[in-house]
Amino acid sequence: MPIKNVNPFQDPLEHMRPEVNRYMALLKEGLESGDLPLLYGPAMERLPGQWRPHLAEHMGETPRELILEIGSHFGEVILKMAADHPDTAFIGMDITFKRVVKLAQKAQSLAHKNLLSVLCNAKALDQVFADGELDGIFIFFPDPWVQKKRQMKNRLVNKAFVETLHRKLKPGGFFWFKTDCEPYYADVCDSFQDRLWTANETRHGLPSEIYTSRFERLFHEQGLPRHEFCWIAKESIRTDL
Ligand SMILES: C[S@@+](CC[C@H](N)C(=O)[O-])C[C@H]1O[C@@H](n2cnc3c(N)ncnc32)[C@H](O)[C@@H]1O
Numbered sequence: 001m002p003i004k005n006v007n008p009f010q011d012p013l014e015h016m017r018p019e020v021n022r023y024m025a026l027l028k029e030g031l032e033s034g035d036l037p038l039l040y041g042p043a044m045e046r047l048p049g050q051w052r053p054h055l056a057e058h059m060g061e062t063p064r065e066l067i068l069e070i071g072s073h074f075g076e077v078i079l080k081m082a083a084d085h086p087d088t089a090f091i092g093m094d095i096t097f098k099r100v101v102k103l104a105q106k107a108q109s110l111a112h113k114n115l116l117s118v119l120c121n122a123k124a125l126d127q128v129f130a131d132g133e134l135d136g137i138f139i140f141f142p143d144p145w146v147q148k149k150r151q152m153k154n155r156l157v158n159k160a161f162v163e164t165l166h167r168k169l170k171p172g173g174f175f176w177f178k179t180d181c182e183p184y185y186a187d188v189c190d191s192f193q194d195r196l197w198t199a200n201e202t203r204h205g206l207p208s209e210i211y212t213s214r215f216e217r218l219f220h221e222q223g224l225p226r227h228e229f230c231w232i233a234k235e236s237i238r239t240d241l
Contacts (some may be wrong), residue, residue, distance in 0.1 A: 001096040008124040010127035010135075011041040027119065030104060032201070037112075040119035049130035055089035058113045065135035065204065070122040071142050073104035077211045082107065082115040084210075088135075095120045104128035122156055131167045136204055138176035141215035145181045147221035155184065162191040171235040176203055178228040180219040185227035197231040 001021055003012040018024040030036030031043060037058065039047070055077055056062045064087045069078045072092030083091045086132055092103050092115065106116040120128060122139075157177065164173050175197075179185050208228060212220075217225060 001097055003024070003097075003119060003121060005124050006121050008120045008128050009042055011075055012119065013041075021049045021097060023101045026101045027097050030101065035108070035122040036104040036117075037107050037115060038117040038119070040100070043117070044120070044128060047127060048118055049133060051091070051129065051133060053091065054061040055091075055114065055116060058116070059077065060113070061087070062116065063087065063098055063127065064089070065089070066133065067138070068206075070125075070139045071119075072103055072117070073099055075106055075117070077138075077140060078103070078115065079106055079110065081206065081211060081214075083110065084112055086112075088114060088124075090115045091115070091118055092187055093122055095119070095121050102122050105174065123161075125161075125168060126164050129168045130184060130186040132170045133218075134168050134173055135204060135207045136176070136206075137169065138174075138178075139179060140178040140213040141173055141219070145184065152187075155183075155187075157188050157191070159191045162188075163215065166196050166233050171233055173233045174200065174204055174230055175233070176228070178208075178213070178216060178226060180215075180224045180226055182225065182227060185229070189229060192231050193207040196234055196236060200230050200232040203230045218226050 005010050005012055012022055013028060014025060018028050027038065029038065030038050031040065046184050052063060052066055066089045068091045072078050072094050075092055078092045094100050097119065099118040100117050107115040107117060139157065169175065178187055216226060
């Protein structure tokens, strides 16, 4: 079940009975007991600008980089990244109770101290992270795949969101995008301006063929095309001086 509220600091369980959905109950227990590496709602309010020290507490060292996956699903990609790069901190963000709990449970059972599962709508990215806080952001196979033009407003990645991505990344930070949907890919590419971004294939040492997602394999099996791109944020030059 996805969360309804976009306000990231509001408790999504506020007007709900956790017993209705077992993952709501597990989410609440996991946060309150501190047993699961997950966060949501008011517990995130103090974290913009503080994600790195927060994760350092869990890791026992300051993370080399801080990387966010939007739409982490059941965590196939981010769990592998966390295992391969124990000195980097990873945050998996999703909007369903079940996926956030499952990712946290897997991170805990694999003893990945560098991974945090977060229940949050990525539309609130601007509120959740301070400017320049992230070294990398990736989104693989986001929905919705729109059938009609009027549904395009539901897409997460648009011009305004790309501006937010640029602000949240450090200069030199990456945004990595994969999709099967060519029109979505084309629109996203159009949103990246040369003034602020440069195309790059290195992805901070995260090879695309190693980090393939569940949807990517599904589409590959169906013989569907795959489109991807990685952009590096340039330092923005103020034009108002
Ligand atoms: C199509 S699935 C792709 C999952 C995975 N990235 C993959 O490639 O296999 C999209 C995922 O994004 C999540 N999602 C959709 N809208 C979101 C939003 N606004 N913020 C965060 N996650 C979102 C969904 O719950 C789902 O887990």
